[in-house]
Amino acid sequence: MSTPRFKRILLKLSGEVLMGEGGLAIDPAVTGRVAEEIAAVRAMGHELCVVVGGGNIFRGISGAARGMDRATGDYMGMLATVMNALAVQNALEQIGVDTRVQSAIPMASVCEPFIRRRAERHLEKGRVVIFAAGVGSPYFTTDTGAALRAAEMKCDALFKGTSVDGVYDADPKQVPTAKRYETVSYDRVLADNLKVMDASAVALCRDNHIPIVVFNIRGEGNLAAVLQGEGTSTIVTDQESQ
Ligand code: UDP
Numbered sequence: 001m002s003t004p005r006f007k008r009i010l011l012k013l014s015g016e017v018l019m020g021e022g023g024l025a026i027d028p029a030v031t032g033r034v035a036e037e038i039a040a041v042r043a044m045g046h047e048l049c050v051v052v053g054g055g056n057i058f059r060g061i062s063g064a065a066r067g068m069d070r071a072t073g074d075y076m077g078m079l080a081t082v083m084n085a086l087a088v089q090n091a092l093e094q095i096g097v098d099t100r101v102q103s104a105i106p107m108a109s110v111c112e113p114f115i116r117r118r119a120e121r122h123l124e125k126g127r128v129v130i131f132a133a134g135v136g137s138p139y140f141t142t143d144t145g146a147a148l149r150a151a152e153m154k155c156d157a158l159f160k161g162t163s164v165d166g167v168y169d170a171d172p173k174q175v176p177t178a179k180r181y182e183t184v185s186y187d188r189v190l191a192d193n194l195k196v197m198d199a200s201a202v203a204l205c206r207d208n209h210i211p212i213v214v215f216n217i218r219g220e221g222n223l224a225a226v227l228q229g230e231g232t233s234t235i236v237t238d239q240e241s242q
Contacts, residue, residue, distance in 0.1 A: 006156040006213075006227060008047040008123065011038065012146035012197075013161050015056035015084050017217055025056045026087045035091035037223045038128060042097055044224060047123045049153050050130045051146040052088055054080030060138060074138030078105060081142055085111070085132035098127045104136030104145070116152050123153070143201035151208040158210050159226070160197060161217025166234030167194050183235045186212075196236060205236070212236040 017034060020027025042048055057080035063073030082103055089099045100122045101111035111132065112118065119129045134145035143160075150158045167189070170178040186206035189196050196202060196214055205212050215226045215233035225231030 005229060006046070006211075008049070008153070008155050009041075009157050009159050009227070010049040010051060010146055010150040010153065010155040011159045011161060011223070012051045012143065013053065013088075013217065014142075015053040015080065016163075017161060018052075018084055018087060019056045026084065028087075028091070031087050031091045032094070033220075034217065035088065035095055035097070037217065037221075038088075038092060039095050039097050040221070040224045041227055042126075042128060044227070046227065047126075048128045049119070049123070049149060049155060050085075050088060050128060051134075051142055051149060052081055052084040052130065052132065053142040054078065054084055056080075057083060071138040074140075075105075078133040078136070078138075081134060082107065082110065082132040085130045089130055092128060098125075099130060100127050101130045101132055104131070104133040119153060129153075141198050141201070143197040144204065147197070147201040147204035147208075147210070150210050151204060155210065157213055158205060159213045159215065159223065161223070162214060163216060163218055164214075165216040165219075165232040167196055167214050167236070169194075171195075180232070181234045183237055183239055185238060185240050186236055188240070189236055202236070206238070209238065 018026050018031050020030045054077045058076045060073030060077045064070040085101045089101050092099045102114045103111050104114050106113040122129045131149045134142045166180045168178040168180050172178040189202050213233050213235050226233045
Protein backbone atom coordinates (compact mmCIF):
# COMPACT_ATOMS: atom_id res chain seq x y z
CA MET A 1 0.00 0.00 0.00
CA SER A 2 1.43 3.45 -0.88
CA THR A 3 2.01 5.97 1.90
CA PRO A 4 -0.99 8.29 2.15
CA ARG A 5 -0.49 12.03 1.46
CA PHE A 6 -1.09 12.93 5.08
CA LYS A 7 -0.15 9.82 7.06
CA ARG A 8 -0.51 11.34 10.53
CA ILE A 9 -3.17 13.94 11.07
CA LEU A 10 -4.58 15.92 13.93
CA LEU A 11 -8.34 16.32 13.72
CA LYS A 12 -9.71 19.38 15.53
CA LEU A 13 -13.40 19.20 16.36
CA SER A 14 -15.21 22.07 18.01
CA GLY A 15 -17.47 21.04 20.86
CA GLU A 16 -20.50 22.07 18.80
CA VAL A 17 -19.85 19.18 16.43
CA LEU A 18 -21.14 16.85 19.17
CA MET A 19 -24.39 18.76 19.72
CA GLY A 20 -27.71 17.39 18.57
CA GLU A 21 -31.07 18.83 17.71
CA GLY A 22 -32.82 20.51 20.62
CA GLY A 23 -29.65 21.76 22.28
CA LEU A 24 -28.42 18.49 23.79
CA ALA A 25 -24.77 19.34 24.59
CA ILE A 26 -23.45 15.87 23.80
CA ASP A 27 -25.75 13.84 21.57
CA PRO A 28 -24.67 10.17 21.57
CA ALA A 29 -26.06 9.60 18.06
CA VAL A 30 -24.21 12.62 16.64
CA THR A 31 -21.04 11.67 18.53
CA GLY A 32 -21.40 8.15 17.14
CA ARG A 33 -21.50 9.50 13.57
CA VAL A 34 -18.32 11.53 14.21
CA ALA A 35 -16.70 8.36 15.57
CA GLU A 36 -17.62 6.51 12.35
CA GLU A 37 -15.81 9.19 10.34
CA ILE A 38 -12.71 8.78 12.49
CA ALA A 39 -12.88 4.97 12.35
CA ALA A 40 -13.07 5.07 8.54
CA VAL A 41 -9.82 7.01 8.18
CA ARG A 42 -8.14 4.92 10.86
CA ALA A 43 -9.02 1.85 8.79
CA MET A 44 -7.39 3.53 5.76
CA GLY A 45 -4.06 3.43 7.64
CA HIS A 46 -3.88 6.98 8.94
CA GLU A 47 -2.53 7.81 12.39
CA LEU A 48 -4.97 9.99 14.23
CA CYS A 49 -4.68 12.57 16.98
CA VAL A 50 -7.94 14.27 17.97
CA VAL A 51 -8.47 17.53 19.86
CA VAL A 52 -12.02 18.29 20.97
CA GLY A 53 -13.19 21.76 22.04
CA GLY A 54 -15.64 22.53 24.80
CA GLY A 55 -17.80 25.31 23.38
CA ASN A 56 -20.92 23.12 23.47
CA ILE A 57 -20.67 23.17 27.27
CA PHE A 58 -18.73 26.21 28.48
CA ARG A 59 -16.43 28.97 27.28
CA GLY A 60 -14.49 31.11 29.75
CA ILE A 61 -15.04 34.23 27.70
CA SER A 62 -18.83 33.83 27.95
CA GLY A 63 -18.56 33.42 31.71
CA ALA A 64 -16.36 36.54 31.90
CA ALA A 65 -18.97 38.50 29.92
CA ARG A 66 -21.42 37.67 32.71
CA GLY A 67 -19.06 38.83 35.46
CA MET A 68 -17.19 35.62 36.19
CA ASP A 69 -13.44 35.56 36.75
CA ARG A 70 -11.95 34.79 33.31
CA ALA A 71 -9.31 32.30 34.43
CA THR A 72 -11.87 30.35 36.50
CA GLY A 73 -14.18 30.25 33.50
CA ASP A 74 -11.36 29.04 31.30
CA TYR A 75 -10.58 26.18 33.69
CA MET A 76 -14.27 25.24 33.52
CA GLY A 77 -14.01 25.33 29.73
CA MET A 78 -10.98 23.04 29.84
CA LEU A 79 -12.89 20.58 32.05
CA ALA A 80 -15.69 20.67 29.46
CA THR A 81 -13.23 19.50 26.81
CA VAL A 82 -12.38 16.50 29.01
CA MET A 83 -16.07 15.52 29.08
CA ASN A 84 -16.22 15.79 25.30
CA ALA A 85 -13.02 13.76 24.93
CA LEU A 86 -14.51 10.97 27.06
CA ALA A 87 -17.68 11.04 24.94
CA VAL A 88 -15.64 10.67 21.73
CA GLN A 89 -13.53 7.94 23.33
CA ASN A 90 -16.65 6.05 24.36
CA ALA A 91 -18.17 6.35 20.88
CA LEU A 92 -14.96 5.12 19.24
CA GLU A 93 -14.53 2.18 21.59
CA GLN A 94 -18.15 1.15 20.99
CA ILE A 95 -17.22 0.56 17.36
CA GLY A 96 -13.98 -1.24 18.19
CA VAL A 97 -11.42 1.56 17.80
CA ASP A 98 -8.70 1.49 20.45
CA THR A 99 -8.17 4.93 22.00
CA ARG A 100 -6.42 6.81 24.77
CA VAL A 101 -7.35 10.19 26.24
CA GLN A 102 -4.48 12.39 27.43
CA SER A 103 -5.28 15.55 29.36
CA ALA A 104 -3.12 18.66 29.69
CA ILE A 105 -4.57 18.93 33.23
CA PRO A 106 -3.59 15.71 35.03
CA MET A 107 -6.64 13.71 36.12
CA ALA A 108 -5.22 10.35 37.17
CA SER A 109 -8.52 8.54 37.76
CA VAL A 110 -10.07 9.66 34.49
CA CYS A 111 -7.40 9.58 31.79
CA GLU A 112 -3.68 9.73 31.16
CA PRO A 113 -1.70 12.94 31.58
CA PHE A 114 -0.24 14.38 28.38
CA ILE A 115 3.12 12.68 27.82
CA ARG A 116 4.37 13.18 24.30
CA ARG A 117 6.49 10.04 24.08
CA ARG A 118 3.66 7.93 25.41
CA ALA A 119 1.26 9.46 22.89
CA GLU A 120 3.77 8.59 20.18
CA ARG A 121 3.79 4.95 21.32
CA HIS A 122 -0.04 4.84 21.27
CA LEU A 123 -0.04 6.11 17.68
CA GLU A 124 2.54 3.51 16.68
CA LYS A 125 0.24 0.85 18.11
CA GLY A 126 -2.65 2.14 16.02
CA ARG A 127 -4.56 3.82 18.83
CA VAL A 128 -6.42 7.07 18.30
CA VAL A 129 -5.08 9.60 20.82
CA ILE A 130 -7.55 12.21 22.04
CA PHE A 131 -5.95 15.27 23.61
CA ALA A 132 -8.10 17.02 26.21
CA ALA A 133 -7.89 20.29 28.21
CA GLY A 134 -6.28 22.35 25.43
CA VAL A 135 -2.84 23.56 26.43
CA GLY A 136 -3.77 23.37 30.11
CA SER A 137 -3.66 27.13 30.68
CA PRO A 138 -6.36 29.78 30.71
CA TYR A 139 -6.51 32.50 28.02
CA PHE A 140 -5.90 29.90 25.31
CA THR A 141 -8.28 27.96 23.10
CA THR A 142 -8.43 24.41 21.86
CA ASP A 143 -7.52 25.69 18.36
CA THR A 144 -4.15 26.71 19.78
CA GLY A 145 -4.00 23.44 21.70
CA ALA A 146 -4.61 21.60 18.42
CA ALA A 147 -1.84 23.50 16.62
CA LEU A 148 0.56 22.86 19.51
CA ARG A 149 -0.16 19.13 19.65
CA ALA A 150 0.03 18.88 15.85
CA ALA A 151 3.54 20.39 16.02
CA GLU A 152 4.65 18.25 18.97
CA MET A 153 3.32 15.04 17.45
CA LYS A 154 4.80 15.92 14.05
CA CYS A 155 1.45 15.66 12.30
CA ASP A 156 1.47 16.07 8.52
CA ALA A 157 -1.65 18.25 8.62
CA LEU A 158 -4.23 19.73 10.94
CA PHE A 159 -7.78 18.93 9.82
CA LYS A 160 -10.27 21.46 11.10
CA GLY A 161 -13.77 19.99 11.01
CA THR A 162 -16.42 22.70 10.81
CA SER A 163 -19.97 23.15 9.54
CA VAL A 164 -18.80 24.83 6.29
CA ASP A 165 -16.84 23.24 3.48
CA GLY A 166 -13.85 25.58 3.49
CA VAL A 167 -12.63 29.15 3.84
CA TYR A 168 -14.54 31.87 1.97
CA ASP A 169 -13.65 35.48 1.21
CA ALA A 170 -16.91 36.50 2.95
CA ASP A 171 -19.47 34.72 5.13
CA PRO A 172 -21.25 32.35 2.67
CA LYS A 173 -24.36 32.35 4.88
CA GLN A 174 -24.69 36.13 4.44
CA VAL A 175 -23.07 36.77 1.04
CA PRO A 176 -24.34 34.36 -1.67
CA THR A 177 -21.51 35.33 -4.05
CA ALA A 178 -18.80 34.52 -1.49
CA LYS A 179 -15.91 32.61 -3.09
CA ARG A 180 -14.28 29.57 -1.54
CA TYR A 181 -10.49 29.38 -1.64
CA GLU A 182 -8.90 26.12 -2.82
CA THR A 183 -5.69 27.16 -1.11
CA VAL A 184 -4.94 30.28 0.88
CA SER A 185 -1.79 31.42 2.62
CA TYR A 186 -1.42 31.68 6.38
CA ASP A 187 -0.49 35.34 5.92
CA ARG A 188 -3.71 36.13 4.02
CA VAL A 189 -5.80 34.35 6.64
CA LEU A 190 -4.16 36.50 9.31
CA ALA A 191 -4.15 39.78 7.33
CA ASP A 192 -7.79 39.46 6.19
CA ASN A 193 -8.92 37.97 9.51
CA LEU A 194 -10.52 35.03 7.67
CA LYS A 195 -12.48 32.73 9.94
CA VAL A 196 -10.29 29.62 10.12
CA MET A 197 -8.81 29.31 13.59
CA ASP A 198 -7.48 31.77 16.18
CA ALA A 199 -4.58 33.90 15.04
CA SER A 200 -2.23 32.19 17.51
CA ALA A 201 -3.16 28.75 16.13
CA VAL A 202 -2.67 29.90 12.52
CA ALA A 203 0.69 31.49 13.38
CA LEU A 204 1.86 28.32 15.13
CA CYS A 205 0.93 26.24 12.07
CA ARG A 206 2.64 28.75 9.76
CA ASP A 207 5.87 28.75 11.78
CA ASN A 208 5.94 24.94 11.77
CA HIS A 209 4.72 24.51 8.15
CA ILE A 210 1.67 22.47 9.12
CA PRO A 211 -1.08 22.70 6.47
CA ILE A 212 -4.56 23.41 7.86
CA VAL A 213 -7.33 21.62 5.96
CA VAL A 214 -10.75 23.17 6.58
CA PHE A 215 -13.68 20.92 5.68
CA ASN A 216 -17.26 20.10 6.64
CA ILE A 217 -17.25 17.31 9.23
CA ARG A 218 -21.04 16.91 9.08
CA GLY A 219 -21.11 15.38 5.60
CA GLU A 220 -20.96 11.59 5.63
CA GLY A 221 -17.60 10.30 4.38
CA ASN A 222 -16.16 13.83 4.05
CA LEU A 223 -13.09 13.31 6.22
CA ALA A 224 -12.06 10.21 4.25
CA ALA A 225 -12.78 11.93 0.92
CA VAL A 226 -10.80 15.05 1.76
CA LEU A 227 -7.89 12.93 3.01
CA GLN A 228 -7.86 11.19 -0.38
CA GLY A 229 -7.71 14.55 -2.15
CA GLU A 230 -11.40 14.47 -3.11
CA GLY A 231 -14.39 16.36 -1.77
CA THR A 232 -14.48 20.06 -0.94
CA SER A 233 -12.09 21.83 1.40
CA THR A 234 -9.64 24.69 1.69
CA ILE A 235 -5.96 24.12 2.42
CA VAL A 236 -4.11 26.85 4.31
CA THR A 237 -0.40 26.63 3.41
CA ASP A 238 2.66 28.80 2.69
CA GLN A 239 1.43 29.36 -0.87
CA GLU A 240 -0.44 32.49 -1.91
CA SER A 241 -4.18 32.16 -2.38
CA GLN A 242 -5.81 30.93 -5.60
N1 UDP B 1 -9.67 26.70 27.24
C1 UDP B 1 -8.59 27.27 27.89
N2 UDP B 1 -7.31 26.90 27.52
C2 UDP B 1 -7.08 26.01 26.53
C3 UDP B 1 -8.18 25.47 25.84
C4 UDP B 1 -9.47 25.82 26.21
O1 UDP B 1 -8.75 28.06 28.79
O2 UDP B 1 -5.90 25.71 26.24
C5 UDP B 1 -11.04 27.02 27.69
C6 UDP B 1 -11.56 28.35 27.16
O3 UDP B 1 -12.42 28.91 28.13
C7 UDP B 1 -12.36 27.90 25.95
C8 UDP B 1 -12.99 26.61 26.46
O4 UDP B 1 -11.93 26.01 27.22
O5 UDP B 1 -13.35 28.83 25.58
C9 UDP B 1 -13.48 25.66 25.42
O6 UDP B 1 -12.57 25.56 24.36
P1 UDP B 1 -12.86 26.21 22.91
O7 UDP B 1 -13.58 27.50 23.07
O8 UDP B 1 -11.57 26.24 22.17
O9 UDP B 1 -13.84 25.11 22.30
P2 UDP B 1 -14.50 24.99 20.85
O10 UDP B 1 -14.82 26.38 20.37
O11 UDP B 1 -13.49 24.36 19.95
O12 UDP B 1 -15.70 24.13 21.04
